[in-house]
Amino acid sequence: FMLTQPHSVSGSPGKTITISCTRSSGNIASNYVQWYQLRAGSAPTTVIFEDNQRPSGVPDRFSGSIDSSSNSASLTISGLTTEDEADYFCQSNDLSNRVVFGGGTKLTVL
Amino acid sequence: QVQLVESGGGVVQPGKSLRLSCAASGFTFSNYGMHWVRQAPGKGLEWVAVIWYDGSYQYYGDSVKGRFAISRDNSKNTLFLQMDSLTADDTAVYYCARDSRKSTVPPRFDWWGQGTLVTVSS
Numbered sequence: 001f002m003l004t005q006p007h008s009v010s011g012s013p014g015k016t017i018t019i020s021c022t023r024s025s026g027n028i029a030s031n032y033v034q035w036y037q038l039r040a041g042s043a044p045t046t047v048i049f050e051d052n053q054r055p056s057g058v059p060d061r062f063s064g065s066i067d068s069s070s071n072s073a074s075l076t077i078s079g080l081t082t083e084d085e086a087d088y089f090c091q092s093n094d095l096s097n098r099v100v101f102g103g104g105t106k107l108t109v110l
Numbered sequence: 111q112v113q114l115v116e117s118g119g120g121v122v123q124p125g126k127s128l129r130l131s132c133a134a135s136g137f138t139f140s141n142y143g144m145h146w147v148r149q150a151p152g153k154g155l156e157w158v159a160v161i162w163y164d165g166s167y168q169y170y171g172d173s174v175k176g177r178f179a180i181s182r183d184n185s186k187n188t189l190f191l192q193m194d195s196l197t198a199d200d201t202a203v204y205y206c207a208r209d210s211r212k213s214t215v216p217p218r219f220d221w222w223g224q225g226t227l228v229t230v231s232s
Contacts, residue, residue, distance in 0.1 A: 032216060038149075043114075043224040043225070044207075049210070055220070089154065091218075093216045097214070098157070098169070098217075099217050101154060103154045
């Protein structure tokens with residue numbers, strides 16, 4: 001299966017944005033979804049794991065959810081700051097436990 | 111503090127080989143599965159390979175199967191990626207990433223290195 005993300009999203013400081021990750025086949029709830037942040041010049045970091053869990057140190061402005069009706073996962077970032085500007089990738093796994101990544105979404109904070 | 115530091119990247123000619131290393135510190139290396147993930151210029155993330163905590167199981171992405179080999183030395187807290195028969199399509203930043211589990215089922219990355227750039231060019 002594939003995970004499809006929008007190529008880009010943008011928002012103003014202080015606003016809220018949502019990035020979607022749509023699974024092409026199979027139930028989105030069948031396998032956990034993670035979200036990773038890739039900021040230029042920095043090591044990637046995990047911002048959400050197991051659909052909606054936040055690692056320690058990640059601000060509660062970051063939240064994750066899944067929606068079976070649209071077969072998609074979502075990453076929501078509230079109170080946008082310029083530090084949130086980065087590429088975000090969703091990730092899940094197939095039945096053989098092979099890793100599947102979404103194509104990535106570039107977040108611009110205007 | 112968990113640290114993963116990749117090394118060994120550089121410019122290599124098509125058809126040649128390269129060996130990447132990832133030095134781990136700040137955690138008990140032998141308790142975690144490990145992955146290599148790459149990102150080609152302007153492209154998304156691509157999973158490359160996984161190895162279980164004790165080295166007993168390895169698995170590869172379709173694009174590198176038969177050409178790349180993942181291994182680890184738990185006595186030296188180091189992960190390796192041997193890359194043979196390189197092509198231009200292998201040009202990418204290569205990241206090592208720690209799995210949250212010993213046996214990577216299901217796979218989930220919790221810590222990443224900063225990456226090392228591999229450029230395949232004549």
